[in-house]
Amino acid sequence: MFKTLLRQIGDYKKDAILTPVFVVLEVIMEVIIPIMMAAIIDYGLADQSIGKVVAIGLAMIGAAMLALWFGVESGRTASSASSGFAMNLRQAMYERIQTFSFSNIDKFSTAGLVTRMTTDVSNVQQAFQMSIRICVRAPIMLVSAMVMTCLIHPRFALIFLVVIVCLAAVLALISSRANPTLRRVFHEYDELNARVQENVNGMRVVKSFVREEYETGRFEKESEKIRGLFVSAEKLLALNSPVMQFSMYSCILLISWMGAKMIIAGSLTEGQLMSMFTYVINILMSLMMVSMTFVMLIMSRASGERIAEVLAEEPDLYSVPHGVKEVPDGSIDFEQVGFAYPSNPGKEVLNDLTIHIRPGETIGILGGTGSAKSSFAALIPRLYDATRGEVRVGGIPVKDYDMASLRDNVAMVLQKNVLFSGTIKENLRWGKEDATDEEIVRACRLAQADEFIRDFPAGYDTRMERGGANVSGGQKQRLCIARALLKKPKILILDDSTSAVDTKTDALIRRAFREEIPDTTKIVIAQRISSIQDADRILVFDNGRMEAAGTHEELLGSCPVYREIYESQTKEGGDDESGK
Template identity: 55%
Template structure:
């Protein structure tokens, strides 16, 4: 996108004045030339079509080649970006040489593609010059003969030549404008592709603007990422969660835990069934209203470059320092923030590289808390913190978030054992739903996970 926008910008900046001036000059000069000597002006009639056809052939062939060049640019940019963001992995796997070769390859491909396109475009200038000087030669020849015959004055001939030159230079400028537009057209098309993308998730005409409470109800919900009803990731989910409850979700990897909760803020639309939040179908809400009420700490978390305070204010841009500190305390993040020399003003670096995995998770929880949501979803958000910290965070939630419906996806049984109810997911289906004590009693998966983790803890 950056390359594309720069291309378009440059072309526009350079071409916009020429695009207005060149045609005006061309028409003006041509009219003057015709007024001086209409017969001699017929040279235009011969030269201009030849020139136009040549230019058209050059440009129409160059256009797709520039498209290919931009695609090669993409590969180059991807390679650079991946190498920078993944530099630690590249080093850890000693892949520098390989990545270097990959970069050289893609740089070489860009060079070749650009050469192929430019080879055509440079024909522009010789064709132009040939026509221009051919034209002047013809004017001198025929005009000279007229002067010799006494039907044309030398002074008139020299001003005629000036006008011819002016017409043809303007034509040359115009061809440059066309050339620049050809080059940037490939870029513009790609920008438009992004701008014209219609989001799949739309709003109804009169959306509900407020989420009443944090109750959630799944009514026979099925979901498929590919919209293919024969390949369902979630199958016939029926669940009823009251506002304010704390719900644990456990299940093996790939059992669709993340998928289940992503449907609540409508990150994806369900394939069939009905999903109610606060008693209203999620599709009836205004998108912003729904997402403001649902705070989500994702499994793959992202912090942005900027200070800790900037990042936390994503939750609430008007948050005061007191509110920020309170949220940090609840997420058990305040202590380590204070240990940094700049506290909340510590710069996080791109993607939050300056903090540990567990610290990052806690900052993300604090950010989610600042939104003061009706529903809080934690998708494996305490996997990188130790069990004691995990317990402190849960205790703070119980105290401060008693009205908030909290959904906690966890690998550790200890993280869900003081929840009101626990969902056991297995392969996209609900295996069981009940209080931790009930599940201990009757659910095999739950008991197995519990026993394994207990054994692990004892060893």
Template identity: 45%
Template sequence: MKDLKHIFSYLKPYRRDLFLAIFLVFVECVFEMLIPLLMTDMVDIGVANHDIAFLLQQGGKMVLCAVLALVTGLLYARYAARAAYGFGAELRQAEYRRLQDYAFSNLDRFSTPSLVTRMTTDVTVMQNAVNAGLRPLVRSPVMLFMGIGLAFFLNPNLALVFVLTAPILGIILALIVHKVSPLYRRQQQAVDHVNGRLQESFTAIRAIKAFVRGSYETEQFSKVNDELTDASRDTFRHAVLNLPAFQAVMYTAIVLILWQGGKQMLVGGMLVGDLTAFLSYVLQVMNSLMMISNVFLLLTRSLASARRIREVLEEVPALTDAAAPVGSVPNGEIDFEDVSFQYVQGAQTYALSHVNLHIPAGATVGILGGTGAAKTTLVQLIPRLYDATLGTVRVGGHDVRDYDLGTLRDAVGIVLQKNVLFSGTIRDNLRWGDPDADDDTLWQACRMACADEFLSRMPDGLDTDLGQGGVNVSGGQKQRLCIARTLLKRPKVLIFDDSTSAVDTATEASIRRALSSLSDVTKIIIAQRVTSVMQADQIILLEDGRVHAVGTHDQLLRSDPIYQEIYASQMKGGQNDGQAL
């Protein structure tokens, strides 16, 4: 219940609507409970005495109560909906804000499909718990206690039936809840798996069609779909047992009441109207018990979703600002001082081990290494996407942990290995680098990234719509747009994580020449091609997470066998050494 208490705290902005809804349900119950009392006198006095005026009077009161109950019910629906959907919006907003504070290491603990499910399906479950559960949650105890009280008022002996039947129903309900509770969590995890398969299939749809693997992917989706079907079937197979259990107890109670009530009527101990009203209260009480059982099942499912949402909200961001953060980055000087890093705390191996590097401000540095050499891991420590496990990373002479995170990341521009563009126009995407950039500034960045040559051929230029994820441009064009977007940040450190792999060598050379004019910017280039880094002031060769060698192209070509091997393998076929570039 602690999970539910924490999650329902997000209802605070809608407390007025919530309390109004609760009050209206209470008033509705009062009007409904008055109707059987009015009916008692109507039967025992009006019908027995053939008093038409009294019948009309009592009938009018019953109609008035029914109309007032209807009006309060409609008003309840309005306020409950405002509270429920506002609550859902608050939860989604809170989860999204928390996700924006996450470091990469936090995101590594959750799969993307699971986060999507937690922000959609799980929030919807909580939203429905308020919208569909508030009415029976308030109504059932009010109707239960008022019904039992009025039943005892009419006939205490018959009311003892409740003392016998209610505990039986309670025991059955407890057993059902105990069985169903873990099944709801399993069901939500199955939703995660379905979302994961859908996301992967839609993202890789071109590869699926290119390899004619549609049938295979359909089969894989069928597996997770069947998993969700089986989990849902198993869950609700147990959850619906409360209905036959309720009906069995209710009909048993009615039979006992009719039997005992009939005997009392024969000896004159009870009137027809009293028995009719008593049966009405029996149905009200039993219906209340049924609503309570449904509320328990709803809360049981909500508890599973609340735990999943709370895990997101209570995840502590791995990266936080210092108590008195440094507010500006003086220059692009970078130092790694005996840095080691592991993605999972306590892992047996380090992704980076004892890295010591000094990169002067304004230098151009190339990073080479085989797959798994931890090139990307190394540069991710500079803008503090991860924190070093051991050692210190400095930018501009300060430990990166001493900076305000926003300040540091504004000073470090990184063109990621996986180029990401967003739905909207080219202009919208470029302004991620500088929201206030005018057209001249945008075109200047595009010229440096060699993106102007294809933009000038597009009918709408900067206003060209990219489609979802940039599907309307090629891989090379996407890379150049991402470079232009990063240049607009005017960073002090510029990192290219294999971000020119999709462009031809001539275009790459043009981009390098343009970047060379940024003399005050430290440029770090991760590349697979030797020609991409031959002109660098310094080349860092990584091997298995360690710095194998550091030097210029000429120095490494003379002294390092691994660099010599890389150079020889890439320059076969009469390629020049790239000096002209």
């Protein structure tokens, strides 16, 4: 884990190295000051020499000023290094997530990834900053002060050694008990974030069903669970403070008692005892800082492990070296294809699927919920790999393509249409980055989106709210279709992407496809037979198998399932018309 995280220091390595250097110099100055103070008492005051007092005093001021400057510089470089480290961590995770396949993303929830890039990175950033300052300062100060006390009198060093061993044992016990609880805390944070995300996205549904109190109750339950876990962990971590206080005051009492006896016996001077108290404070403050850092490191360890999980995750799908960059045509071939999702490898959702689709052909896909229509479509641009069998596009196995080139020639309009914050033009140019205004307008006319766009005061420069919340479902679908058309793909996949569009607009979109992009292979997945009845072929899926294939008229005569769906939808349409 530590190697994975520390690789992300990158260009901020210089500041990360300078920080401990400045800290060491600061500690050296602070260790020298008590020696000078002892010299003032034992030589300057004892000899009643004002010259010695002034000279040593000026040296003390110089050492204090240097200590101050080194401290300021260590704070500056530590802040720079930790902030840069956090930025690199977020960037590395974001770049890694962009390489993930759908199966990789399925392993991490959306809320979990957000938590890792925010809360977890902040925890690691704080721990890193404390590590390069306090975790360096405290041990060096501890060792330096121990050496100085040993030089003054070895007995004092023995006291500190016993205290440090006892403290180390207590801290190790606290760590072993608290870390598992803190890991559970961050897992619950993921659940809480998922709850908030789901609730915000579905706010209209919550309000329309008057479920605000119910959702508030669920949120309170999750929050209470996190509070309980935090309290449990904090109870353990809180033991740290009283143990430290007990150790500190025990040391002070023992040194006062032993020092008084030594002064009477003549084996210790008053100046040495005064410097000893300073070193005692330094040692105990160092122990206190180690304790505070220890608590932070325990909390950040769980966060670091979660970040390392993302950085260490290897994409399941990758382009082969020197992959094919040109897709010859829009033909699609499935040869005895079986497919199971990585999350459930024992259950195939597609079974022995064999399909041959010619370039420019329009294929309708019909089937009930869970019949693997979308899974079939996802294998074409290689969003997943087939478990067995072979998928070919343009006569070439999809695994032999450069993935970016393959996906650039396959445009998909998914069931869940997504628009991003920005103007309509900016969203549409996802399909073609350098698309001209004329190309954008033409694509929108084909998708029957131009008319409603022009009704907006700002037209194509209208800003979309996050997720396209300021347009209707049908308008969002048409914008997504236009975005896909701008790619000028060899294969166009519409996955139930006209479900929110009225039948007249649906018919106009289909006619535009026939007339304007005849050479593009079109895969239309739909629930309404009216959306696919004029397709060259219609494939009927059921439980991951292709039950029947043919034209609309052929299936009416040969496929009972298709005929039943057609008659039920026709009857429903007739009832609607009679009701009018």
